[in-house]
Amino acid sequence: MPATRRRRSTVDTANLCRVAALSAAVVTAAQTATAVVALRSGRRDYADAVWGPGLAAVAVTSALAGRGDARRRWALAAATSAWAARLERQMLGRLRGSDEEDPRYTEFLEGDSAKTVLGKVFLTQGLSQLLVSAPVQLAAASAVPRGRRRWLAPAGLAVMIAGGVVEALADHQKSEYSQRDKENRPDVLDTGLWGWSRHPNYFGDSLVWDGAWIAAAASAPGAWTLPAPAVMSYLLMFATGAKRTEKRMQDRPGYRAYQKRTAFFFPRPPKRT
Secondary structure (H helix, E strand, O other): OOOOOOOOOOEOHHHHHHHHHHHHHHHHHHHHHHHHHHHHHOOHHHHHHHHHHHHHHHHHHHHHHOOOOHHHHHHHHHHHHHHHHHHHHHHHHHHHOOOOOOHHHHHHOOOOOHHHHHHHHHHHHHHHHHHHOHHHHHHHOEOOOOOHHHHHHHHHHHHHHHHHHHHHHHHHHHHHHHHOOHHHOOOOOOOHHHHOOOOHHHHHHHHHHHHHHHHHOOOHHHHHHOHHHHHHHHHHHHHOOHHHHHHHHOOOOOHHHHHHHOOOOOOOOOOOO
16 A cells, blocks of 8 residues: 555536636626627727626636535635726726727727727637636635645635725725825825835735635645736736836826835835935
């Protein structure tokens, strides 16, 4: 008899395939419906409105179809849905507040055909949603093993909640700054969380998905979904988030000095100048 026994997998492979297939169907339906409305109205930035709800739909679908640990899969669905609901309120407020398309989309898609827009925006976003939500899907089809590793599940959920709070607080501080009279507000928001990071809202968002991965990693195979939070962090920092924002802000008075004293993404105390 061998000295060590082969560990039994905690993942129900057949159930994971079902969860993944249903998640893909939900994402496809959401992206297709949004694409139709966006292209007909000429507002391709409507794609932003389906990002949060699409991820929440995957989390809820995974919880319904999954046969893994019930407490973890429903806790992940609840945390993801709460995050998505707050984000959606913000997105809808921005979209309804303007009759013109977000300049980011206009610049990115200038001269593109409808077919190209479908690929560059909606197909890419749908694939990103499926990848980012991979830990949630795997957790829904997995059991939580006994032993110390099981504590990663509540730890991950705590990180998700903390990230959601950071993101919400950063957005609230930014909203308060924007509502102040232009003549009586500083050129750059550099107080509160914005004094520790130039993009605390994006940092909080990344923590949400880091937490989902940690919770999934309570089941050993969940650790292999590390590319999911890595991709999300990349998108937030370099693709659609922080770097693109920095490019638009370069010419604002005081912004270059703000860059020198304040961390780009990961919070730290501001440098003295």
